[in-house]
Amino acid sequence: MPLETDARFALLRNRDGAMIVGGTELKVESAQGDLRIAADKPCTVSAVRKNGIVTVKSCGNIQYDTYGGANHDRPLPQASATIQGSLWRNDHPQR
Numbered sequence: 001m002p003l004e005t006d007a008r009f010a011l012l013r014n015r016d017g018a019m020i021v022g023g024t025e026l027k028v029e030s031a032q033g034d035l036r037i038a039a040d041k042p043c044t045v046s047a048v049r050k051n052g053i054v055t056v057k058s059c060g061n062i063q064y065d066t067y068g069g070a071n072h073d074r075p076l077p078q079a080s081a082t083i084q085g086s087l088w089r090n091d092h093p094q095r
Contacts, residue, residue, distance in 0.1 A: 017049070045079075047088075062074060
């Protein structure tokens, strides 16, 4: 199963989850199909498929800072991400 990415870190989980950190693209090919996750700017993108629904989230490479005993979220990057391919059937809704 070839996996290609420009991210610093990439994760593919049992055909139901994927993540890239600090990159713009992840491509996976297998006998079961292909998957491509692309972002228009380097960021962290996570995608999870559950009950036929794919949930995509993007955030900065560092999600929050902790000081004063509390977590403080960093601003979200102005990035958008898309998923294509047949590994996660695109006929299922994405949110």
